[in-house]
Amino acid sequence: MNKTVMINGVLTSLEEAKISVMDHGMLYGNGIFEGIRIYNSKIFKLKEHIDRLYTSAELLGFEIDISKEQFIEDVIKTAKSANYKDAYIRITVSVQSYIDLSTPEYSINRVIILLDDDIIPEEKYAKGMSLVKIDRRRMPTVAIPMRAKTLNYLNSILALKDAHAKGGDDCVMLNTDNFVAETSASNIFYIKGNTLVTPHPDAGILVGITRNAVLDIGVMLGMETKEELFGIEDLLNADEVFLTGTAYEIMPIRQVYDQQFSIPGTKTSLIRKMFQEYIIEHAITF
Ligand SMILES: Cc1ncc(COP(=O)(O)O)c(C=O)c1O
Structure with a gap:
């Protein structure tokens, strides 16, 4: 073996x-x-x-x-x-x-x-995911540096349990200042018009490798890209929402709280397609 x-x-x-x-x-x-x-x-x-x-x-x-x-x-x-x-x-x-x-x-x-590898089946991307509201907040960086990928994932584990208990696939984790941070274990993006927005690292997020790749892809697609602090209203008023992470790659979101999004969103689909090409260009043979 x-x-x-x-x-x-x-x-x-x-x-x-x-x-x-x-x-x-x-x-x-x-x-x-x-x-x-x-x-x-x-x-x-x-x-x-x-x-x-x-x-x-x-x-x-x-x-x-x-x-x-x-x-x-x-x-x-x-x-x-x-x-x-x-x-x-x-x-x-x-x-x-x-x-x-x-x-x-x-x-x-x-x-x-x-x-x-346990590859996520295409049906899951076609269905998309729902993000529910929870009371628990992202742990503040003043307590533990959230930019570090530490072995202490209790904050995420408990948030995901909260989300499942409320019937969601995952949750929006707000920080203690009410800004959107991320989900239990992935970064979050929204698209409004031709602008691609994701929380600034100061929101207390793990700065994802996939997140950074998607920001590159946004520029390649001629979109305006922004890393900024924003609240839940911006997410609810977006045209498209998706998550990024090593496991998910780019996962469309069909619902945030009570707000529905039609998926697949045109721009999310394009970013997903570009990401597949990006992988080939940025992976090294061993
Ligand atoms: C809390 C959290 N945020 C974001 C991400 C996404 O990061 P990456 O794209 O580097 O996988 C992860 C990945 O595990 C995570 O645990």
């Missing part, structure tokens, strides 16, 4: 992959992660994901014990070993120390897992 996991530089199988129970990721959520796609044996935006991983570590105040170049080599080695044509790469980096919260001395656990 192919070895599909690498732990601290050593290839192993999913069944045998183990890390210490004293890992601070497990004890306290003290760690970071990335999710990356392999499309047709090519890794999409690997450098950008690794850059974000190192930024997340910096925001959490710890240092990854190998260089970015070595990390990229490890991901490629694991991808070659797993040998999946289409796959999801999950990287987790956590701090290992002792039971104390403070970690004057620590080691790092680097885990790279390759999973056979």
Whole structure:
């Protein structure tokens, strides 16, 4: 059987992959992660994901014990070993120390897992998703830097539970200042006329790799692109709404609160189509 996991530089199988129970990721959520796609044996935006991983570590105040170049080599080695044509790469980096919260001395656990890709069926895109209103807010950056992709996803997990309890597919997560931030685990866009708008990073979002790609695509399509702070009314008055993320790519939204949108929206469809071409151009062979 192919070895599909690498732990601290050593290839192993999913069944045998183990890390210490004293890992601070497990004890306290003290760690970071990335999710990356392999499309047709090519890794999409690997450098950008690794850059974000190192930024997340910096925001959490710890240092990854190998260089970015070595990390990229490890991901490629694991991808070659797993040998999946289409796959999801999950990287987790956590701090290992002792039971104390403070970690004057620590080691790092680097885990790279390759999973056979579970591609979202086309019917889901055709149906689109609904976003409901919830009371829970996006955790403010003054508490935890939301630009970091940390192992503490409780805010998102609870928000998604709230959304499902209300019969929605997901929710709009407003920040504590009432600006639209994102959904439980994806970035949000709206289109009004020829303008493509997404929340500014100051709204307290994870700055998605797919989000940034879609902003590039908007420019290529001759749209005006804006990153700004906006409220729920702007979303409700939009022509089209969609989500972006590594798993979803570009997901049309058919309903926000009580407001319905006819899908597929013309511009969303065009952006989706362009994104497929963009993937081919921005993925590297391993
Ligand atoms: C909270 C949150 N926002 C946005 C995204 C989308 O980011 P990306 O496009 O890099 O996958 C994710 C992805 O997991 C996420 O967890």
